[in-house]
Amino acid sequence: MLDATQDGYTTADGRKIGGVVMEMKNITLRFGGVVAIKDISFDIREGEIRAIIGPNGAGKSSMLNVISGFYVPQEGEVLYKGKPRPQMKPYQVARQGIARTFQNIALFEGMTVLDNVMTGRLNKMKTNMFQQGLWKGAAEREEVENREVVEKVIDFLEIQNIRKTPVARLPYGLKKRVELARALAAEPSLLLLDEPMAGMNVEEKEDMSRFILDVNDEFGTTIALIEHDMGVVMDLSDRVVVMDYGKKIGDGTPDEVRSNQDVIDAYLGVAHD
Amino acid sequence: MFYREAGDFKTSYVDDNQTFPIKFDRWRYYAVLFVAFCVVPFFINDYWANAIFLPFLIYAIAAIGLNILVGYCGQVSLGTGGFMAVGAYATYKLMTSFPDVNLFFHIIIAGGITAIVGVLFGLPSLRIKGFYLAVATLAAQFFLVWLFNRVPWFYNYSASGQINAPERTLFGHAISGPASEPWAVYLFCLVFTVGSAILARNLTRGTQGRKWMAIRDMDIAAEIIGVNPLVSKLTAFAVSSFFVGIAGALFFAVYLGAVEVGEVYGINKSFLVLFMIIIGGLGSIFGSFAGAAFLVLLPVLLKNLLVGTLGWPTDLAAHLELMIVGLLIIVFLIAEPHGLAQLWRVTKEKLRLWPFPH
Known part of the structure; x- marks a missing residue:
């Protein structure tokens, strides 16, 4: 009990x-x-x-x-x-640290696995559009920092070999795993x-x-x-x-x-x- | 054989994130830039500038702009012509009101003004999608052309209703007006094109680009992982209109010199730029260039071939030209629905393994 x-x-x-x-x-x-x-x-x-x-x-x-x-x-x-x-609104909930996966996979089919998992980090990104347009400096630093976190998740879920593959080409089971990776990349307090x-x-x-x-x-x-x-x-x-x-x-x-x-x-x- | 990734190891994420990860690609990119900046200006003449280089460079900017909206963010727009007109008329008003300020800044500011107008007309995208949004942006196209036709303030009450670019110089060389020098105009446009391409590439490969693509691929999921759809769509409209506005401004100020809004910035222009990105490849900066090159160069090529080489009458050639371009568009789209950029990507993938594909 x-x-x-x-x-x-x-x-x-x-x-x-x-x-x-x-x-x-x-x-x-x-x-x-x-x-x-x-x-x-x-x-x-x-x-x-x-x-x-x-x-x-x-x-x-x-x-x-x-x-x-x-x-x-x-x-x-x-x-x-x-x-x-x-x-x-749903996007505000995400900012509170709640991440989720879906019954019917809701990945971004046109993007690579890496980009999909990186979207999980969107809420951690602080640079504005002008910094990103310049790229060198703050935006690049932020990209690399977040990439490191994402790569840990990718390692953890053993999807290293497909990181540059477009999601649309993946089989079902892997897509589910990529979706979990995207949710994990957000470092949620509730998954x-x-x-x-x-x-x-x-x-x-x-x-x-x-x-x-x-x-x-x-x-x-x-x-x-x-x-x-x-x-x-x-x-x-x-x-x-x-x-x-x-x-x-x-x-x-x-x-x-x-x-x-x-x-x-x-x-x-x-x-x- | 020399086009290889093998042995080209990336040891940092910065290296891995670069635009041209393969060494050969990188060198080719530098070579193209070198030729464009240091070789072409010495050989360019009026014909090459006006028939090929200027339209190509300017349409490439417009295509990059529209590609951000349609190809990256998935919001269909038929208002490109209207937004180009905003850029052109903004430049005209700025040129005539502040003649002391350099044209370079006028064009950038005109882009900014177009961005604001673009955001206004992008507001419906928060509620409507797909074809219906296309129709809503069509309203922008017609309204803007009507506005510039009917309100005399925009064309400084000139009798003809046209706007004419006064002569402006940059570092002592005329870049607008009748006495402009082709090489100077060419370089002026080239700077804008290269700048736009780099800016667009940086925006689309990072956080902002991922937000746009997330909205494009599945807006509900994007919202649940924390993308604010309102802000993302409107930034796409803003950035897209910024580039389109710059293209429209260049088209008027340094390319045509005199503009009648209905003729130059009509619905045809919207479709032309849309075809460019469809043929070139949606969601690809390179595709924007390829599409612009295809639709600018093909008519010129055909004309030279039919009239110059085969000696056909000009009017017959003009009609045939339209048919052939139309036919080629269909052939291309059947052969590769994802555009020239995809064709290029497939070629590169094959080249990587050539000559031993197994």
Whole structure:
């Protein structure tokens, strides 16, 4: 059982999990008459891998969009680093240190891998257009500094050999990895992964799982992910939120969730009598 | 065989970021610059300047400008002619109001004024995309030409409605007006062209270029990683219009000398520059040059061939010329939809391995 105090807890494998990074309080999200999320509360703690699972149409992606600020819930409150988040545009959310990947890859197809990953650093760039037009001096220095960070990420995700390849030429699995690289390049305090293993074979899934664990381990990045593959989720995550029809039906460690009767019913179906 | 990357190791990111990473390319670039600055001016005459070099250099600037907007930022514009007119009329007003200031600065300021106008007409791009934006910029084209035709203040109430460039000198040599010297005008334009190309290259290879390309490739994802779409699109309009304005200013002040806005800066000009970047290659500075060269040189070449060599009547040649240019455009686009720049890139990739491709 977790000791979910304000100060965090220690996981089964001995990692220290810190305080609350993001807290969702009684979130309700509607699209017209459709209620996508109904009165859900949970938190994401520093350094943990938090999974959101649920059957199709449960509202997982909507939840991730609420966290990333793309959707604004009608009711409830999103607290980021203890402060209520005002309504803001998606690009402002990114500047707060939240990076994400997409279920359907959202890379910039016309650019090389390197350029794509460099876009992840956009928010760290301080030079103005005139300095960049001159190039020599501040702009070049900044480019090189950020390139060094990006190259670390590229090394880390083992995509060195394709750094100058246009993204459009890459296979699916690699694109997913490049997208993760772009998100990591931003050095986010919260990383959102929308189905990072969708459409992958077993080998690619294993690779991706390893990368996610490594990212969490080496950079201490807080990760929230949505995933369908139960085996993967149970192995990776520290805590799991289970959603069904927009409601939260379970929340806890993988073991707790696995033995939760509501969760079993949602996934395996239940005999109505 | 000498065109090789092998053995040419980069040991710093500065080296890796340079425009011409291959040694041979770099030397060729220096050679072209040397010929352009130190050889051509000694041999240039009126015909070569007016038929080939000046239009090529000026259209290259306009193409670079439009390429930033269309090729890099993905915002289609049909207002190029109108923006060139802004540059031209701004220069005219500046030349006549402040005759003591050098023309060089007038042209830069005219570019700045065009940038502001460009931002104004770029505002609709925040709401509309693609074809609809093209139509919105078409409005800019027609409105600006109408404005310069109808408001006498812009052409200093001259009876003909034309604007004429008065004579201006730079280091004692006339660069505008009837007595201008071809080599001086050529060098004047060359400086602007090379400067524009370097500036555009620097902007597009760094942060700003990535923002533009991110907006072009997927605007929603760009916004989520932190690109402000409003600012990025408007800077693209500003920078693009700046170059286009300079091109328009040069076109009037040092190339034509006298301009009637509807004829020179009409919708035809917008299409011509758009064709240049489509044929040359969207999203490529080299493509802007290639496209400008193609559409400026091809008619001249055909004319010389048909009239000069084959001895056909001029009017027949003029009509055939249009057909042949049109046909070649289609052939080129079918053969390589990504333009001459892509053709060049493929050639280079093959050259790297030549003569042992395996």
